[in-house]
Every structure is written in C-alpha cells, then in structure tokens.
Amino acid sequence: MARLIFATANPGKLAELRGLVGGALEVVSAAEFPHPPQVEEDQESFEGNAEKKARAYAEASGLPALADDSGLCVDALGGRPGVHSARYGSDDAGRIRRLLEELREVPEDARTARFRCALCLAVPGGEVVVEVGECEGRILGRPRGAGGFGYDPVFWVPSLGRTFAELSPHEKSAISHRGQAFRRMLPHLLALAGR
Ligand code: IMP
Numbered sequence: 001m002a003r004l005i006f007a008t009a010n011p012g013k014l015a016e017l018r019g020l021v022g023g024a025l026e027v028v029s030a031a032e033f034p035h036p037p038q039v040e041e042d043q044e045s046f047e048g049n050a051e052k053k054a055r056a057y058a059e060a061s062g063l064p065a066l067a068d069d070s071g072l073c074v075d076a077l078g079g080r081p082g083v084h085s086a087r088y089g090s091d092d093a094g095r096i097r098r099l100l101e102e103l104r105e106v107p108e109d110a111r112t113a114r115f116r117c118a119l120c121l122a123v124p125g126g127e128v129v130v131e132v133g134e135c136e137g138r139i140l141g142r143p144r145g146a147g148g149f150g151y152d153p154v155f156w157v158p159s160l161g162r163t164f165a166e167l168s169p170h171e172k173s174a175i176s177h178r179g180q181a182f183r184r185m186l187p188h189l190l191a192l193a194g195r
Pocket of ligand 1: 068069070071072085086095115148149150151152164176178
C-alpha cells in the first residue's frame with residue numbers, strides 16, 4: 001500500500017486525515033518518523049510554511065509528505081494574528097486574552113475574522129500541490145463552549161449560532177478551514193494510491 005507522511009504531531013489532525021483517506025493510503029505521522037527534520041515556520045504565508053515543511057519531510061523520508069499551517073486572521077487587526085497565531089501568547093488562554101484585549105474597543109459587527117488552513121503535498125523530486133480552506137466567523141467578547149482547542153471558544157459561526165468550541169469534532173470538520181482543505185486535497189492523495 002502507498003505510504004504518506006503527515007508532518008504533524010497533533011493526534012486530532014492525524015485522526016481527521018486517516019478518517020478521510022480510509023484504507024487507501026498508509027498515513028505515517030511525524031512522531032513515528034525516526035529523524036524528523038527541524039523546520040522553522042518563518043514564512044509570511046500559511047502556504048509558504050506548509051510548503052517548506054512538506055518539502056523538508058519529502059526530502060528527508062523519500063516519501064510523499066503532507067504538511068499544514070493554519071491560523072486566525074482578524075480583519076480589525078489587519079489580518080493578525082495570522083501566521084503568528086500559535087505564538088500570540090504562552091498558552092491558549094493567554095492567546096485568547098490578548099486577542100480580546102486588542103479587540104476591546106471594536107464593535108460586534110466589525111469583529112469579522114476567518115480561520116485559514118493551507119495544506120501542501122510534496123512528492124520527492126520537487127512536485128508540490130497546495131490547497132487552502134477558509135471558514136468565516138466573528139470574534140465574541142468572551143469565550144463560549146468547552147470543546148476544540150486554540151481560539152475555538154471565541155470563534156462564532158453566524159450560520160450555526162455557535163462557537164467552534166460548541167461543535168462536535170464531526171460538525172467542526174464539516175465546515176472548518178482544515179476540513180475544507182483536507183477535502184480539496186483528497187483527490188491528489190487518492191491519485192498517489194492509484195485511485
Ligand atoms: P498550526 O497550524 O497547528 O500550527 O496552528 C496554528 C495556530 O492557529 C494554533 O496554535 C491555534 O492557535 C490556531 N488555530 C489553527 N486552527 C485552529 C482551529 O481549528 N481552532 C482554533 N485555533 C486554531
């Protein structure tokens with residue numbers, strides 16, 4: 001069976017990808033890879049970071065490699081935290097606190113934001129495919145819900161009337177930036193398996 005490396009240590013993302021490809025491909029995680037390359041995510045875009053990581057893993061392993069980068073882009077903050085989403089504070093609570101503080105004076109209808117995810121598939125030898133997913137929402141004034149991770153408790157989806165933290169993993173994946181990017185990438189992954 002064809003093998004694919006997914007350059008993530010996040011078990012939730014791994015489970016989401018394995019669920020999507022079913023038995024068509026063997027998905028190996030970065031954690032199972034003996035000497036994972038150290039990749040600094042220093043690019044200006046999600047696409048750039050995902051491509052850098054995927055290329056590094058494909059080269060190091062000799063296998064097709066998939067990598068993602070994602071984050072939250074808030075309009076009133078000129079797109080921040082964007083590619084700096086993971087480093088906007090020392091933990092999830094601190095990152096949310098900083099975000100809410102920066103938006104303190106911003107009225108409800110101007111608190112528009114989107115999660116964005118770039119996925120890159122790199123094949124040894126140089127060929128790459130990038131797919132992007134986005135999910136639109138609004139930043140609440142205070143956290144709501146206990147599920148998910150990261151900025152989920154303050155990311156409110158108008159069409160559902162709930163935050164990401166109030167959705168089941170299945171409901172979130174159906175609309176999320178990452179779910180969309182995964183589904184767009186699926187035909188390229190199945191092509192690796194000859195399907
Ligand atoms: P990474 O792509 O896993 O490195 O994620 C970057 C950062 O963006 C995370 O640490 C979170 O702060 C934020 N982020 C990305 N996707 C989500 C999501 O689905 N929910 C909440 N926060 C997210």
